[in-house]
Amino acid sequence: MIRILIVDDEQSIRHTLSRFLLKVGYQVDVAENAMMAKQMFESDPYDIVVTDIVMPKMTGIELMEFIRLTDTKCRILIMTGEATVETAARAVAAGAHGYLNKPILKEAFLACIETNVHAVESNKQKEKIDFQKDQYRNLLENTVVENTETLKRSMSSIIHLLSDVTEYRDPYTSGHQRRVGNLACAISRKLNFTTEFSNMVRAIGYIHDIGKIVVPSEILTKPGKLNEIEYKLIQMHAQSGFDMLQHVILPKNFSIAVVQHHERLDGSGYPNRLKSDDILFEAHILIVADVVETMMTHRPYRPALGVDKAIEEISTYRNRKYHPEVVDACIDLFRQDQYTLDDSLGEIHIPL
Ligand SMILES: [Fe+2]
Incomplete structure (x- = not known):
């Protein structure tokens, strides 16, 4: 199940966006500021974080920088009412995957979320395949080591047998x-x-x-x-x-x-x-x-x-x-x- 966190100091935005997502079946949590989001992320990371930029005490960009210290896979979407080129550039530099301008329209929001959900799912699928490949490689390596050991032991026993056969004569x-x-x-x-x-x-x-x-x-x-x-x-x-x-x-x-x-x-x-x-x-x-x-x-x-x-x-x-x-x-x-x-x-x- 994909887990999504919405971070905004405006209660109405949190409420609206989370309802959009809940209606289409996503698992959603909300945080009223970046500090709270940071704590929630620390105790249980999210797949997608949608965050406002301008918030008291800690900004959305700082939250994103914190997340990137430990998690490179989380998809982070930035939303702001003050869209400037500088803000967008800083958000991308800090590792944002999307940028949403307020007011946020339902269709555009859901389309953006859907795109990122697909990205998360394909990442998880790739991780699963990589994990299976690693397991298979380890199994093969162990088999080679075991077979080599068996071969060595059987060659040693043949040398000992040959040695004994000579001395029986x-x-x-x-x-x-x-x-x-x-x-x-x-x-x-x-x-x-x-x-x-x-x-x-x-x-x-x-x-x-x-x-x-x-x-x-x-x-x-x-x-x-x-x-x-x-x-x-x-x-x-x-x-x-x-x-x-x-x-x-x-x-x-x-x-x-x-x-x-x-x-x-x-x-x-x-x-x-x-x-x-x-x-x-x-x-x-x-x-x-x-x-x-x-x-x-x-x-x-x-x-x-x-x-x-x-x-x-x-x-x-x-x-x-x-x-x-x-x-x-x-x-x-x-x-x-x-x-x-x-x-x-x-x-x-x-x-x-
Ligand atoms: Fe000899």
Whole structure:
């Protein structure tokens, strides 16, 4: 319902105009001066205010200026018996939507009110549509956020599943991928990479040996020394991991780091004998984490060698086989921060 306020210090005008409006079904209030109108507007704003200009204590223009401080939508119509260009200009400058000369004729008055009622109604309709659009946009945004979260969680669970599947084939190295992933993440953090990058490195670590699925389990679990063919078959796991991940929707660096996790800085690694800058930094981190974890834990063919032996290995071949910055960060972790291998499931990040 459109609410209209008529403000005039002449009782007859208030009475006449309000009767015109009530007869055609509008909801109308009257105020005998601008101060009273101000209070009424403050307690419950009106859609249309029809005000006289010259009134004691507070003028219609001052009332309009007050309304405009808080309300830009209220339609304000000015009426006066002293129509001058200056008065009209000031009224428009203060935000008036119409100007009525006294004496006010019924038809002209109602036509003016009707025009402004239409304007109020179309404003309200537009606000309603804008509100619905905002609600719909918010709903869509929330849905996108929820779906993205679900997608991230489902990708994380697939990484964890892949990690477990590899270790079912090779129970003697149970927890190896998780320990490598967690150590790689800690090295990455030590090198001041972002949490997201470090959690992504952890995710790659969790599946870096996925290619072992294609290696016969009797070779994976063989307690003695491997012959040349068996060793070649084991080495295939890096390339097989890459090939398998080609069919999975994951960022490219996942499969590349997986195929590179046995390369060495000096080109002595496998499968592609890559050197330094041809190896992804994610892979450089995994290479060190993989070597250290492997040496520190028990294998079917030998007992655990311990942290000192592992550090000796990466120190000896620092800048030859292993990236120097990664080696330094890894040594700091164990020597300064007393890092211990950890096979719990940590948070992972997969860029979408
Ligand atoms: Fe490996």
